[in-house]
Amino acid sequence: MNLAKIFEKKERCKRSIISRWAQRQAEVKVTRSVAARDKLAEQFRNLYLAAADRIVTKDAKALQRAVEKAWGQRIDPRQAFDLWLDSFYLSMGKHARDILLPVSVAYAEGVFAEVSSEIGLDMAFGDAIMAHLDAYLETFAARYVSSSRGQIITLLKDIPPEDIAQALTDRANGWLDTRATKIADDEVIRLGNAVALETYVQGGVRRKRWKTQPGACPFCRAIEKRPPIAIRDTFAGKGDEIEGQDKGAAVFMGVTGPKLHPPLHRGCKCSVVAVIGA
Numbered sequence: 001m002n003l004a005k006i007f008e009k010k011e012r013c014k015r016s017i018i019s020r021w022a023q024r025q026a027e028v029k030v031t032r033s034v035a036a037r038d039k040l041a042e043q044f045r046n047l048y049l050a051a052a053d054r055i056v057t058k059d060a061k062a063l064q065r066a067v068e069k070a071w072g073q074r075i076d077p078r079q080a081f082d083l084w085l086d087s088f089y090l091s092m093g094k095h096a097r098d099i100l101l102p103v104s105v106a107y108a109e110g111v112f113a114e115v116s117s118e119i120g121l122d123m124a125f126g127d128a129i130m131a132h133l134d135a136y137l138e139t140f141a142a143r144y145v146s147s148s149r150g151q152i153i154t155l156l157k158d159i160p161p162e163d164i165a166q167a168l169t170d171r172a173n174g175w176l177d178t179r180a181t182k183i184a185d186d187e188v189i190r191l192g193n194a195v196a197l198e199t200y201v202q203g204g205v206r207r208k209r210w211k212t213q214p215g216a217c218p219f220c221r222a223i224e225k226r227p228p229i230a231i232r233d234t235f236a237g238k239g240d241e242i243e244g245q246d247k248g249a250a251v252f253m254g255v256t257g258p259k260l261h262p263p264l265h266r267g268c269k270c271s272v273v274a275v276i277g278a
């Protein structure tokens with residue numbers, strides 16, 4: 001082996017050590033960033049819960065009042081109730097959006113700052129993230145309203161007329177009991193990951209992967225094991241079936257919509273993370 005070849009080999013070796021070191025550094029940064037983002041999510045969860053509680057209370061109380069009014073007058077309660085149903089949810093979406101806006105902006109700013117420092121992006125929280133936040137709030141409001149209306153319409157169809165008033169009142173009480181918690185749990189993970197992903201895109205990150213928390217479900221663990229994907233790709237699409245392993249047995253989960261980032265399901269606490277380098 002001549003000197004030039006020895007030198008070349010040494011350089012290759014040095015490059016590979018540097019690249020391994022860079023990868024390890026990147027990994028340390030990602031772990032730190034995910035821990036910081038988890039902490040932010042935990043802090044904002046209570047603010048989200050307070051906002052979600054205001055949304056659900058407004059909705060549930062309005063439903064209770066509409067039932068009392070319609071069935072209290074006894075002349076064609078269904079007609080009175082249907083009129084309320086048609087008009088109330090036209091404006092409920094805007095209320096939901098307005099209530100969630102301040103906490104969402106504050107949370108998005110926090111996530112953006114954390115992820116920017118992770119990837120060394122020197123940029124102000126700008127229009128791109130705001131546009132994204134706007135789209136997120138629109139989707140949230142639409143999803144919220146469609147869930148409320150959908151549940152009411154199903155009850156109206158399925159329950160005998162004499163039991164409808166009670167069923168609607170029970171449903172309103174059910175919302176007051178549990179719905180705000182579900183919204184806070186879901187939305188903190190959804191918005192945190194949406195903003196992290198958009199910040200990665202702004203920073204020119206090209207690939208991403210799924211990161212679970214200890215105790216994650218078999219389906220999230222299955223996605224985590226997959227190789228990184230392009231930053232704009234979906235981890236799973238509508239109609240996909242994810243195969244996971246649970247205590248040695250195969251388990252399956254159907255996916256109902258495109259998943260660009262977590263959550264995959266209710267109660268999911270996973271994160272999207274950047275894959276930098278080779």
Ligand SMILES: [Zn+2]
Pocket residue numbers: 212216217220262263264265268269270
């Ligand atoms: Zn998960």
